[in-house]
Amino acid sequence: MSAPKRIPTLTHWGAYQLEVGDGRISAAHPSPHDADPSPIGRSIPGAVHHRSRVSQPMARQGWLDRGPENHGGGRGSEPFVPISWDRAMDFVAAELDRIKRQHGNDAIFGGSYGWASAGRFHHSQSQVHRFLNCHGGYVRSVDSYSAAAANVVLPHIVGWSSLNFMRWGASWEVVAEAGELIVMFGGAPLRNAQVEQGGPTRHVLREALTSCRDNGVEFVNVSPLRDDVADFLDAQWLAPRPNSDTALMLGIAHWLIAEDRHDKAFLDNHCVGFDRFRAYVTGESDGEAKTPAWAASICGLEAGVIVDLARRMADKRTYITMALALQRAQHGEQPFWMAVTLAAMLGGIGLPGGGVGFSIGSFNNTGRTATKLAGPKLPQGRNPVDAFIPVARLVDMLENPGTAFDYNGRRQTYPNIRLIYWCGGNPFHHHQDLNRLIAAWQRPETIIVHEPWWTAAAKHADLVLPATTPYERNDIGYSFNDEVMTAMKQVIEPVGAARNDYDIFAGIAHRLGIADAFTEGRSVEQWLRRLYDDVLQSAAAERADLPDFDGFWAAGQVTVPMNGPHIPFSDFRADQQTHPLNTPSGKIEIYSETIAGFGYDDCPPHAAWLEPDEWLGAPKALQYTLHMVSPQPTARLHSQLDCGDYSLENKVAGREPVMIHPDDAGARGIEAGDLVRIFNDRGACLAGAVVSDGVMPGVIALATGAWYDAAGAGQLERHGNPNVLTRDVGTSRLAQGCTAHTALVDVARYDGPVPPLSAHEPPAIE
Numbered sequence: 001m002s003a004p005k006r007i008p009t010l011t012h013w014g015a016y017q018l019e020v021g022d023g024r025i026s027a028a029h030p031s032p033h034d035a036d037p038s039p040i041g042r043s044i045p046g047a048v049h050h051r052s053r054v055s056q057p058m059a060r061q062g063w064l065d066r067g068p069e070n071h072g073g074g075r076g077s078e079p080f081v082p083i084s085w086d087r088a089m090d091f092v093a094a095e096l097d098r099i100k101r102q103h104g105n106d107a108i109f110g111g112s113y114g115w116a117s118a119g120r121f122h123h124s125q126s127q128v129h130r131f132l133n134c135h136g137g138y139v140r141s142v143d144s145y146s147a148a149a150a151n152v153v154l155p156h157i158v159g160w161s162s163l164n165f166m167r168w169g170a171s172w173e174v175v176a177e178a179g180e181l182i183v184m185f186g187g188a189p190l191r192n193a194q195v196e197q198g199g200p201t202r203h204v205l206r207e208a209l210t211s212c213r214d215n216g217v218e219f220v221n222v223s224p225l226r227d228d229v230a231d232f233l234d235a236q237w238l239a240p241r242p243n244s245d246t247a248l249m250l251g252i253a254h255w256l257i258a259e260d261r262h263d264k265a266f267l268d269n270h271c272v273g274f275d276r277f278r279a280y281v282t283g284e285s286d287g288e289a290k291t292p293a294w295a296a297s298i299c300g301l302e303a304g305v306i307v308d309l310a311r312r313m314a315d316k317r318t319y320i321t322m323a324l325a326l327q328r329a330q331h332g333e334q335p336f337w338m339a340v341t342l343a344a345m346l347g348g349i350g351l352p353g354g355g356v357g358f359s360i361g362s363f364n365n366t367g368r369t370a371t372k373l374a375g376p377k378l379p380q381g382r383n384p385v386d387a388f389i390p391v392a393r394l395v396d397m398l399e400n401p402g403t404a405f406d407y408n409g410r411r412q413t414y415p416n417i418r419l420i421y422w423c424g425g426n427p428f429h430h431h432q433d434l435n436r437l438i439a440a441w442q443r444p445e446t447i448i449v450h451e452p453w454w455t456a457a458a459k460h461a462d463l464v465l466p467a468t469t470p471y472e473r474n475d476i477g478y479s480f481n482d483e484v485m486t487a488m489k490q491v492i493e494p495v496g497a498a499r500n501d502y503d504i505f506a507g508i509a510h511r512l513g514i515a516d517a518f519t520e521g522r523s524v525e526q527w528l529r530r531l532y533d534d535v536l537q538s539a540a541a542e543r544a545d546l547p548d549f550d551g552f553w554a555a556g557q558v559t560v561p562m563n564g565p566h567i568p569f570s571d572f573r574a575d576q577q578t579h580p581l582n583t584p585s586g587k588i589e590i591y592s593e594t595i596a597g598f599g600y601d602d603c604p605p606h607a608a609w610l611e612p613d614e615w616l617g618a619p620k621a622l623q624y625t626l627h628m629v630s631p632q633p634t635a636r637l638h639s640q641l642d643c644g645d646y647s648l649e650n651k652v653a654g655r656e657p658v659m660i661h662p663d664d665a666g667a668r669g670i671e672a673g674d675l676v677r678i679f680n681d682r683g684a685c686l687a688g689a690v691v692s693d694g695v696m697p698g699v700i701a702l703a704t705g706a707w708y709d710a711a712g713a714g715q716l717e718r719h720g721n722p723n724v725l726t727r728d729v730g731t732s733r734l735a736q737g738c739t740a741h742t743a744l745v746d747v748a749r750y751d752g753p754v755p756p757l758s759a760h761e762p763p764a765i766e
Contacts, residue, residue, distance in 0.1 A: 008556055010118045010199035010477030010486040011470065012637050013040040018471060018491050024049060025471060025492060036203040038194035040636065043644020044471070048495065050643045052454045052760045054466035056497040057088035061766055063446070063462040068095060073442040076460040077712060079764035085497065085507070091463055093511035095446045099419045100136060106387045107418040109397075109444075110138035113425030115638060118199035119475025119488050121527055124424020124450065124467075124501055126378040131505040132421065134517040137385035139415050145392055145430045147324050148737030149332035150358060152408050153603075156592045157340050158569070159582030162324065165358040165366070167480055170319065171565035172208035172367040176215045178353030180316035183220045183309070184235070185245050185339065186323025187228025188361025191634040196364040198375070198479030201486065201557075203364055209233055218316070220309065222248070224629060225659075225701055226694040228323070228361075238309070239696035240299035241616045242627045243742055245326055246334045247609045248306065249342050251295025254281050255310040256345050258291075263347025270576060271344050273591020277606045290609070298609065298617060317353045318346055321360040325631065330612040330742040331602065332731040338607035341590050349588070350573025357568075365481030372561045374538040375478040375485075376531035381517075387415045390736035394431060395728055398440035406733035409598045420447045423467075423501055428456035428708040429639035432740055433728035434721065435683050438713040450501055453643065454762045456708040466498040473500045476528060485535070486557045500524070535560075595734065603732040614727065614744040616698055624680050624744035626664060626700050630722040633703035642707045643760040652688020654757055656706040656720025659690045660747060661697045670749050677716075677750040678702065680743070683724035685717035686750055700747060704740075709759035719759045 004021035015031035030037030116124035132138040150162040193205035219235035283289035292306040348354020401416035449461035477486035509518040571579035580586030596605035635650040709719035730736035
């Protein structure tokens with residue numbers, strides 16, 4: 001038995017030293033340089049060596065027996081057959097070639113998501129897109145489940161997407177020094193800030209918020225969940241009905257206008273369209289004034305509370321922040337547009353400690369200064385296929401080939417997808433209305449998935465290719481708002497027959513005659529050197545002295561130069577002629593002529609209150625009396641490591657915990673620890689009850705990410721996956737984002753026979 005050793009690595013939830021002995025990871029120790037490490041790392045050892053790892057390439061029995069064109073629709077219910085790597089890659093290459101010859105590349109959908117690994121080379125999304133581009137292209141998805149509505153609407157308003165706000169938003173040190181009040185719509189939950197694309201070497205949100213508090217900054221948490229803001233901030237907690245934040249902000253805007261407390265000079269000089277918005281707020285344009293009393297009738301707060309908040313925001317240098325959760329709702333574009341409008345009315349945009357920020361608390365890096373260097377990135381080539389879908393319209397595409405849809409002013413047509421290639425990501429976590437997804441998922445002729453574990457995506461595939469975890473390969477970890485670049489050295493040998501995505505694609509590319517285009521003749525190590533050379537070129541342009549690759553790899557990390565503290569839009573505020581915004585007017589577009597030209601009745605040309613189909617003020621609330629929100633989990637990143645120890649320790653009655661208010665629990669005879677059934681017209685799932693006054697009455701909170709576990713479409717989901725309950729309807733025709741937070745449900749204590757869990761078990765294997 002060899003003595004254990006510790007090997008540093010980087011994950012999306014932090015830097016760790018992995019303890020390794022006899023070829024196994026036995027523990028994950030947080031980096032000593034991280035003062036607030038995430039406990040998610042505790043799940044790494046158990047998950048890496050879990051029985052749910054895919055041991056070797058697999059093919060679905062029905063697909064093998066009947067062939068792809070008559071595969072029988074048994075995805076998710078039929079057993080799998082082990083096959084060799086050679087046979088598996090032969091199958092994949094033959095199917096890609098057949099579909100391309102018979103139907104063209106616009107019959108191939110390249111599905112992926114960006115969270116598979118902190119490593120920049122073994123970035124699954126980049127790998128599959130590069131491979132498919134070498135093969136003639138694919139139908140792609142645009143935007144993300146996390147931020148689609150924000151990323152589409154914000155460029156029309158300020159010329160930035162939410163990604164720009166993540167990188168160039170207000171620096172925490174500036175807010176702490178100059179700010180007086182932070183009003184947080186959706187809070188800034190520490191649980192969300194455990195994670196960061198590319199990996200955080202230090203977790204900074206707790207420290208940043210503490211600094212703001214110590215400097216006298218006051219906080220308001222506008223959220224149905226009290227713990228969306230850390231308790232040490234002593235924040236005022238306002239809990240409006242979910243999906244009503246736009247109405248609340250309109251009530252504040254009306255008070256600012258009525259009391260002449262809005263910054264007319266800033267609105268006149270730096271914005272366009274305020275006069276049309278003012279006519280809406282005052283009721284001149286539609287006959288209904290958006291007074292605090294009007295807002296109170298919608299959001300459930302008292303009018304006096306709204307007035308008090310408006311007065312505080314007008315009296316103090318106010319920084320408005322908005323979590324991404326608010327745009328994952330029907331008409332999710334509106335609260336983001338309204339937040340910018342309200343910040344403009346207060347006149348704080350471009351001033352230290354004022355203005356508006358998005359994604360604060362959604363990721364660790366938001367509010368940090370950005371690096372000066374371009375990070376390592378695998379070139380993906382050019383996709384010659386024009387067809388695309390908004391990412392959350394996956395099922396619409398599968399159900400309605402040839403049907404037209406609207407997106408951001410464009411009229412597109414859903415392609416007819418015959419083959420899905422999914423590498424990195426789990427649609428049975430991200431997508432809404434999973435019962436609808438399961439039915440639509442049977443339509444393509446072939447579904448290919450790369451996966452380390454038997455997730456629902458793998459169990460519903462035809463060909464499953466076992467992929468390595470980040471600890472079974474070499475890579476480079478890097479985030480654009482982190483000062484450290486990390487050498488992610490291989491920790492253990494691949495588990496079972498797993499191979500890294502690059503080697504898998506290289507083998508398939510060889511069979512298709514595109515190996516030279518895909519690999520460029522490089523091994524993994526040669527690609528890592530090539531990507532690091534790109535970093536060195538960026539460093540040279542910044543006159544930054546970095547070691548060569550060998551020096552970097554030997555040291556294990558390198559410190560990269562960072563930009564200084566940042567005040568967004570300060571240049572624009574000081575000189576808009578020299579520094580105009582990237583909008584048609586060069587100014588903040590409170591009213592957008594561009595969006596007006598689209599003619600969308602579900603996304604008007606200025607921020608407005610549009611009633612959702614499902615909310616606590618809807619007629620349907622008489623039938624389903626609780627509003628479900630599905631926040632990010634405390635013990636995972638999305639669905640990652642759900643089979644790991646830390647995730648399992650946070651289960652209740654073996655299921656995902658659901659938070660319910662004591663009044664709602666008492667009315668239903670529910671006690672803490674009870675197994676409960678959550679249901680609506682779309683489906684039902686089991687969860688473990690957590691009774692707490694940390695959630696407002698009338699609302700339940702069931703986090704995302706429990707691995708889907710049901711006997712089939714329409715059957716009881718046994719593990720607590722909220723997406724059997726959520727609506728698969730776009731935010732609007734503008735962005736077509738997901739609307740997970742617009743969902744009415746009811747809850748009952750579950751007294752029937754307790755069904756066994758199989759989420760973390762392999763499927764039947766013949």
